[in-house]
Amino acid sequence: MNVSQRRGPLILLISSILLGLFIAIYPLPAVVAMFRPELICMLVLYWVMNSPEHLGLSFAWCVGLLQDMVEFGVWGAHALALTLLAYICLASYQRIRSYSVWHQSIWVFVLVGMHQVIVSWVHNIAGYQHEAQELIFPTIISALCWPLLIYLLHRVRLRYRIS
Amino acid sequence: MTTRVALLSIAALVTVYAYLNTNWFDFLKNASTDLSAPLYWVSDLPARAGEWADNRTLPRSKLLQENEALRTELLVHKRKVQQMASLAAENIRLRQLLNSAELLEDRVIIAELIGIAPDPSIHKVIVNKGSSDGVYVGQAMVDASGLMGQVVQVGHGTSQVLLITDTSHALPVQINRNGVRLIAEGIGDLYQLAIRHVSNTADIKEGDLLVSSGLGQRFPVGYPVAEVVEVHFDPGRAFASVIAQPMADMNKSRHVLLVFDQPPSEISE
Numbered sequence: 001m002n003v004s005q006r007r008g009p010l011i012l013l014i015s016s017i018l019l020g021l022f023i024a025i026y027p028l029p030a031v032v033a034m035f036r037p038e039l040i041c042m043l044v045l046y047w048v049m050n051s052p053e054h055l056g057l058s059f060a061w062c063v064g065l066l067q068d069m070v071e072f073g074v075w076g077a078h079a080l081a082l083t084l085l086a087y088i089c090l091a092s093y094q095r096i097r098s099y100s101v102w103h104q105s106i107w108v109f110v111l112v113g114m115h116q117v118i119v120s121w122v123h124n125i126a127g128y129q130h131e132a133q134e135l136i137f138p139t140i141i142s143a144l145c146w147p148l149l150i151y152l153l154h155r156v157r158l159r160y161r162i163s
Numbered sequence: 164m165t166t167r168v169a170l171l172s173i174a175a176l177v178t179v180y181a182y183l184n185t186n187w188f189d190f191l192k193n194a195s196t197d198l199s200a201p202l203y204w205v206s207d208l209p210a211r212a213g214e215w216a217d218n219r220t221l222p223r224s225k226l227l228q229e230n231e232a233l234r235t236e237l238l239v240h241k242r243k244v245q246q247m248a249s250l251a252a253e254n255i256r257l258r259q260l261l262n263s264a265e266l267l268e269d270r271v272i273i274a275e276l277i278g279i280a281p282d283p284s285i286h287k288v289i290v291n292k293g294s295s296d297g298v299y300v301g302q303a304m305v306d307a308s309g310l311m312g313q314v315v316q317v318g319h320g321t322s323q324v325l326l327i328t329d330t331s332h333a334l335p336v337q338i339n340r341n342g343v344r345l346i347a348e349g350i351g352d353l354y355q356l357a358i359r360h361v362s363n364t365a366d367i368k369e370g371d372l373l374v375s376s377g378l379g380q381r382f383p384v385g386y387p388v389a390e391v392v393e394v395h396f397d398p399g400r401a402f403a404s405v406i407a408q409p410m411a412d413m414n415k416s417r418h419v420l421l422v423f424d425q426p427p428s429e430i431s432e
Contacts, residue, residue, distance in 0.1 A: 022202055025202055026206045027210075027279055034283075069199060070195075071280060071285075072289075074182055075178050075179065080176060084168070090164060129284060130284055
């Protein structure tokens with residue numbers, strides 16, 4: 001019982017990140033792909049805000065590098081963006097956690113927007129150019145999906161009694 | 164916490180720099196291809212299941228029809244190859260007269276696309292052949308109608324291919340009609356290549372076929388690369404602006420060929 005209590009969150013954490021990576025690379029037609037939510041970024045925000053005592057900057061950095069490797073991007077782009085986001089989350093999680101879900105969505109909009117700008121800045125160094133709508137649409141969709149993500153993760157945690 | 168975020172940010176920026184400008188990560192790159200392969204393999208499953216179902220439910224009459232069409236096509240190609248044999252022999256004789264090296268016939272393996280980079284500005288794909296099939300970094304990838312790209316990372320059973328339309332890619336080409344040498348550069352558009360530094364007096368016009376020239380020692384000679392679709396001579400500028408359309412179906416081809424133009428053993432040294 002004790003072991004499963006400690007393992008539960010870890011399994012949920014790893015499987016959520018794997019699912020996030022899978023959704024990040026799932027082949028979609030270009031028109032639809034523009035609306036793909038930045039699930040990895042949202043998951044990092046969620047986990048850092050939910051267990052700031054265990055997960056922090058190094059966690060965000062590693063997940064970011066993993067995403068860069070899997071997406072064939074420039075290594076370090078997502079690592080940089082997610083580290084800075086995790087820093088903001090660690091500094092303000094007490095405040096953000098007390099907000100209502102839709103209020104949190106506005107925060108997510110700002111944070112994911114920052115993430116997009118940092119990633120596109122690093123990609124620009126490598127010569128890749130992004131259109132403005134490629135940055136803004138995923139940000140809007142991510143903010144709109146935030147309540148859904150919170151709800152689903154909450155349900156999974158209740159169902160499998162993961163505190 | 165502030166020092167840690169500064170350290171990790173600097174580490175990320177150093178990673179970016181090292182990834183773009185050094186070869187420190189070469190040993191990790193191949194491992195990362197293996198790491199991402201299972202994800203792409205799973206994401207490709209629905210497409211493959213659809214293909215399998217299509218094959219299973221095809222009616223007999225349609226199969227017969229398709230078979231007939233393929234036989235006819237094969238006959239046409241065989242006739243062309245008959246001529247090829249004598250032409251190739253003649254070519255070799257003429258080259259011997261000129262004391263130049265014989266062109267080697269290229270060996271190929273068939274590969275299948277199992278994934279594409281999710282970012283629309285990064286033109287990379289992953290194919291289901293890797294170092295266990297003898298694939299090496301720098302190998303050229305072609306489809307039925309033209310050159311597509313080159314292998315940049317090789318995993319055990321998969322490899323990553325950079326397409327010629329990626330913004331970080333450029334390749335030496337020549338005009339098939341008159342042999343003028345040019346550089347075709349990717350501009351991040353799957354349907355366009357920019358031809359750099361074409362002088363205003365160069366003999367180039369719309370409809371010209373550009374073939375790989377082999378000058379970069381990377382791509383084999385003579386594969387069709389692109390067709391010139393737009394030439395704009397502006398006397399006010401030093402160079403003409405030329406746009407070409409890739410011959411290969413960059414975003415449609417699923418079955419591709421990897422070309423061995425040198426034995427793999429020479430490359431690995």
